[in-house]
Amino acid sequence: MSHPQEAAEFLKDPAKSKWHDDTLWFIRDKRDKMSHSVPEWEELRELASSIKDNVLGNLADYLEEFERNATKNGIKVHWAANAQEHNEIVLSILKEKECKAIVKSKSILTEECHLNPFLEKNEIEVVDTDLGERIVQFLGQPPSHIVLPAIHLKKGEISELFHEKLQTEKGNEDPYYLTQAARHHLREKFLAAKVAITGVNFGVAETGEFVVCTNEGNADMGVHLADTHIACMGIEKIIPKRKHLGIFLRLLARSATGQNITNYNSHFRSPEAGKEIHIILVDNGRTAQLGREDFRNSLKCIRCGACMNTCPIYRRSGGFSYKSTVPGPIGSILSPGLDLQKHSSLPFASTLCGSCTDVCPVKINIHEQLYRWRQEITKAQGTSVKELSMMLGNGIFKSPLAYNYSGKMMRLALKNLPKSMIYNPLNVWGKQRDLPTVPKESFKEWYQKNRS
Amino acid sequence: MSIKPKPHIALFIPCYVDQFYPNVAISTLAVLEKLGCQVSYPMNQTCCGQPMANAGFERDTVGTTKHFIETFAVYDYVVAPSGSCVVHVKEHSPKVEGLEKEQAELHDKIFEFTEFITDIIKIERIDGSFPHRIGYHSSCHGQRGLRLSSSSELNEKPFSKAKKLLENLEGLEWVELTRTDECCGFGGTFAVSEEALSVQMGKDRLDDHHAHQVEILTGGDMSCIMHLQGIAQRQNQNLKFKHLAEILNEAMS
Amino acid sequence: MSSRDSILGKIRSLNLAQKALPEIPDFKGAENLVDRFRTAILGNKGEILTPDELISKLESGVYPTVYSSVTEFSNLANQALPTDSHTFAKLDLAILKGQFGVAENGAIWLEDSDLGLRAIPFITEHLVIVLDSKSLVSTMHQAYNRIGSQYSGFGLFIAGPSKTADIEQSLVIGAHGAKSLMVVLV
Known part of the structure; x- marks a missing residue:
């Protein structure tokens, strides 16, 4: 199904879709309050954006610097051109460690690479340890939001799921009770795991360290108890210097959830005695996006999810309606670069309202890029403006948007045709909306009579 | 001038x-x-x-x-x-x-x-009378494209060029909405290509105006108003709709 | 060609324009650091205790197993640092010393030398961080200035107890890490 069909499905449960909208708006509102309390907020956004501009212009140098320093610190650095190679690298490390079960904290990159199904096919048990991710993993679903993976679920659904999977009391929907059940369940997994996988929020070229931010502490529980830590990082996550973390950590959590900062902000520079850290630097379409001038700065994204929380479309259509690993506005400008045909309806799933651009902590011009992708998509599909005019004007009275193709004829038609013909089932505009009342003359006619 | x-x-x-x-x-x-x-x-x-x-x-x-x-x-x-x-x-x-x-x-x-x-032309205030309760729909392209008013997302001093023109009209009550600048869902072809979402967004905007007892919904873009009015009429709502220019013209006469 | 060389080669072949790094201005931040820090910690759902309050908590016996790397409180602890952090799977309370705190967000910096074992602040059921109130800095910029180029294999900012809102956005304290964070300001 395309985005419009998925969205229509989502809206069929009005109570739930309203809850989804209100909940994400509440987070956006918290983000507003938090960002408005920082007087230099707009300056921080500008700084973050400029730092990322510098990174994108010097990416190869920074990656080499990062590799050099990380290696010096005793971290093993791997490079993966694509998802397949990334997954193979992970698997080879696991084989070397004779590891059959891993714990994994939230990593959008491993979702993008479809690491879980790959490992499961190779008979390795993967346990997602972020609570939201564990919930969707139990359901066999992908996350519906990059920061709030289970935001599409109600506590009743989670209670039922935990009753089945974790033997919690039937009907107990108390979030504290359910979270404690997950805590106990996951603690066993943490204590048993030999290898832990995490994503990366920032890699620092200057020091070769990388930073992982969580609220639950699941990334740290995993890696510090395991012998081997595998960190998966998109090549665009590099920042030049340690002091730049000051900028990004001030922006990240405030934008994401309206917190001052995430609870745990861990800086990994070298492995703990007797242990190993591996980092996999992944391209998977990023160098191609870097080569697209109009879309290059989508790579500035720090995955805060603020554009999802603010997007009036996302809030009312849910993350799954996008059918892409990263949903929402940022996903709609990243995904077409990975598969234009598959994601062709996404850049149109927007009114170009621009809220995403204004909320973005690294000032990605998201709505402008949505507009640009539209141009690319119609070109690639070989459609022409005639088809658009057919869509809107097919039976000229169907939509007031057809005005510029038909103008006066449309007014005449609206005036003279019976309502039953105007509001027929094929008239998309008129399904739930009246058309404007037709005036006796256009402005042009009035002006001619009165002024010329 | x-x-x-x-x-x-x-x-x-x-x-x-x-x-x-x-x-x-x-x-x-x-x-x-x-x-x-x-x-x-x-x-x-x-x-x-x-x-x-x-x-x-x-x-x-x-x-x-x-x-x-x-x-x-x-x-x-x-x-x-x-x-x-x-x-x-x-x-x-x-x-x-x-x-x-x-x-x-x-x-x-x-x-x-x-x-x-x-x-x-730097008109500081417009005098006239318009004794009605007004809800302003801030159209996205004007707001975030032309910066006709401050964006709720940005940390900036609140301003609204439309409010500046309307606020001195005698009797006019300017209503503060809950979501001051959320999109109405018109979006050009979006209105037909994503019909379900478009209408839901419009209904939600209208609900905000109704919740604040708005009498006349106004704005600077008739496209948004056409969409909102279309939904309101279909639902027999008694909200009235006017472009900002119509209000100013009536008030000044 | 290795993937490394092909990725780096692809990037270099684009010949992108170089843009200079911006200077970071000296953002001042809050003036009353202790007040601001206190507010931030409470907002993060942590607690602030005096040393005496901590001592009376410890003496009350609510924490059967206690580890302390802070000498002032080690007479009230009953656990020694193990070689394997799994040993602390049932640890009730860990007392660690923080290097400094950040007033704007309540984040406290600790490094390997403060932790003993990296897992301790996560695996413990409850966590106490002892912090010198004179160590507070205003913003994250000042925090990184203070860390400077010092080397630690691992360092982290802790800002509160482990928490989640993944179930219907209801805030729950105590997800995987410590269920409470008590900051003792000295």
């Missing part, structure tokens, strides 16, 4: 306003004239090309854009009662070969109606 000698202002009326909302265009003309401007309406004007461009066919609007530039080249200013069309002309109309200079000039001299009044 501070500008001299008297500049010649061209009125640009979006095509759907011309066809469906002549009173909005008449009011725009009347307000500008009441403020002492010399205004003409070039008769051969057509659409700015926005619906095609936003649907992904910017490249097919070169002819439209060329015609637009030529039509308005001789005027000192171009004023339109639509933020959306003005943003399109400034930012999304394709480059027209041979008319680079005229096109650049056009981008500097075209203004949305309220910003023209507040920023160019």
Whole structure:
């Protein structure tokens, strides 16, 4: 199904879709309050954006610097051109460690690479340890939001799921009770795991360290108890210097959830005695996006999810309606670069309202890029403006948007045709909306009579 | 008025306003004239090309854009009662070969109606009477594209050019909405290509206005209002709708 | 060609324009650091204790197993640092010393030398961080200035107890890490 069909499905449960909208708006509102309390907020956004501009212009140098320093610190650095190679690298490390079960904290990159199904096919048990991710993993679903993976679920659904999977009391929907059940369940997994996988929020070229931010502490529980830590990082996550973390950590959590900062902000520079850290630097379409001038700065994204929380479309259509690993506005400008045909309806799933651009902590011009992708998509599909005019004007009275193709004829038609013909089932505009009342003359006619 | 000698202002009326909302265009003309401007309406004007461009066919609007530039080249200013069309002309109309200079000039001299009044002819306040409770729909393209009002997302001093023009009208009650600047869901072809979402967004905006006992919903873009009014009428809601120019014109008379 | 060389080669072949790094201005931040820090910690759902309050908590016996790397409180602890952090799977309370705190967000910096074992602040059921109130800095910029180029294999900012809102956005304290964070300001 395309985005419009998925969205229509989502809206069929009005109570739930309203809850989804209100909940994400509440987070956006918290983000507003938090960002408005920082007087230099707009300056921080500008700084973050400029730092990322510098990174994108010097990416190869920074990656080499990062590799050099990380290696010096005793971290093993791997490079993966694509998802397949990334997954193979992970698997080879696991084989070397004779590891059959891993714990994994939230990593959008491993979702993008479809690491879980790959490992499961190779008979390795993967346990997602972020609570939201564990919930969707139990359901066999992908996350519906990059920061709030289970935001599409109600506590009743989670209670039922935990009753089945974790033997919690039937009907107990108390979030504290359910979270404690997950805590106990996951603690066993943490204590048993030999290898832990995490994503990366920032890699620092200057020091070769990388930073992982969580609220639950699941990334740290995993890696510090395991012998081997595998960190998966998109090549665009590099920042030049340690002091730049000051900028990004001030922006990240405030934008994401309206917190001052995430609870745990861990800086990994070298492995703990007797242990190993591996980092996999992944391209998977990023160098191609870097080569697209109009879309290059989508790579500035720090995955805060603020554009999802603010997007009036996302809030009312849910993350799954996008059918892409990263949903929402940022996903709609990243995904077409990975598969234009598959994601062709996404850049149109927007009114170009621009809220995403204004909320973005690294000032990605998201709505402008949505507009640009539209141009690319119609070109690639070989459609022409005639088809658009057919869509809107097919039976000229169907939509007031057809005005510029038909103008006066449309007014005449609206005036003279019976309502039953105007509001027929094929008239998309008129399904739930009246058309404007037709005036006796256009402005042009009035002006001619009165002024010329 | 501070500008001299008297500049010649061209009125640009979006095509759907011309066809469906002549009173909005008449009011725009009347307000500008009441403020002492010399205004003409070039008769051969057509659409700015926005619906095609936003649907992904910017490249097919070169002819439209060329015609637009030529039509308005001789005027000192171009004023339109639509933020959306003005943003399109400034930012999304394709480059027209041979008319680079005229096109650049056009981008500097075209203004949305309220910003023209507040920023160019610098009217500090408009006096008149309009004893009604007003809910303002801040259209996204005007707001975030032209910065006609502050964005709730940004850490900036709150401002609204429309509010500045309306707030001194006698008896007018300006309503603060819960979601001050959320999109109404019109979005051009989005209104039909994503019909379900578009209508839901519109209903949600209307609910916000109803929750604050708004009597008249106004705004600077008739496209958003057409969409909202269409939904409200279908549901037999008793909310009234007017373009900001209509309110000013009625208040000033 | 290795993937490394092909990725770096692809990037270099784009010949992108170089843009200079911006200077970071000296953002001042809050003036009353202790007040601001206190507010931030409470907002993060942590607690602030005096040393005496901590001592009376410890003496009350609510924490059967206690580890302390802070000498002032080690007479009230009953656990020694193990070689394997799994040993602390049932640890009730860990007392660690923080290097400094950040007033704007309540984040406290600790490094390997403060932790003993990296897992301790996560695996413990409850966590106490002892912090010198004179160590507070205003913003994250000042925090990184203070860390400077010092080397630690691992360092982290802790700003509160482990928490989640993954179930219907209801805030729950105590997801995987410490269920409470008590900051003792000295």
